[in-house]
Amino acid sequence: MxxxxxxxxxxxxxxxxxxxxxxxxxxxxxxxSPTYPPYNIERTGENAYRITVAVAGFTDKDLSIEVKEQALTIRGEKTAGEAEAKPDYLHQGIAARAFERRFQLADHVSVKGAALDHGLLHVDLVREIPEAMKPRQIPINGGAAPRVIESSANRQAA
Known part of the structure; x- marks a missing residue:
């Protein structure tokens, strides 16, 4: 190594x-880093991104999304209701264990929204660069001599 x-x-x-x-x-x-749950990161526009996390079996009440110090944290914890009877599985292939997934966000990237759709959690991100940091064109004055403006003090001295 x-x-x-x-x-x-x-x-x-x-x-x-x-x-x-x-x-x-x-x-x-x-x-x-852990491998559960699986996720995709895609670019949806010039300054737009989407993180998609596979959260099969979780509801929106079981998930939490937090942004703190340029880090996006997605947590999932299955809450078992007291009225729900725990099923007797013959085979359990769908993992419903608690997880925490962290993503480091670049500067000026903020979370625009989140949606849960068919077992996939979509988190939309947008990069908003401040006006002061955007590139700007500076015009070049072509070959003209600098103009001198005489003040009234210079005229009186002459």
Missing amino acids: RSFDLAPLYRSTVGFDRLFSMLDQASGLEAP
Whole structure:
């Protein structure tokens, strides 16, 4: 296994600490991520994304979605009602265990909405870049000499 030491980069950069922590996560220095429940991430527009999580057997009351510090957390916990009798399964292939799935969101990405449809939880995301950060064109003045405006003080001195 290869190991990269990013310590020299930490000392010479300012404001990129989140980038380096994400590199540490990607390099496998932290615990491996769980594989349940399966999910898809798709791009639905230029600045729009959708996360689809397979949550068969869960209702909207069993699921919670939270955004905190640029991290989207989806939790699912099956609540067994007291009136419900627990079925006697001969084979149980559909997992209904509790789960927690985290997604790291990039800067300026916010959750637009969520919907539960046929056992799939769809979370829509949108990237909203502030006007100050969008690229803008700067016009170039072509070859004209700068104009000098004389003030009244300069005229009186002459």
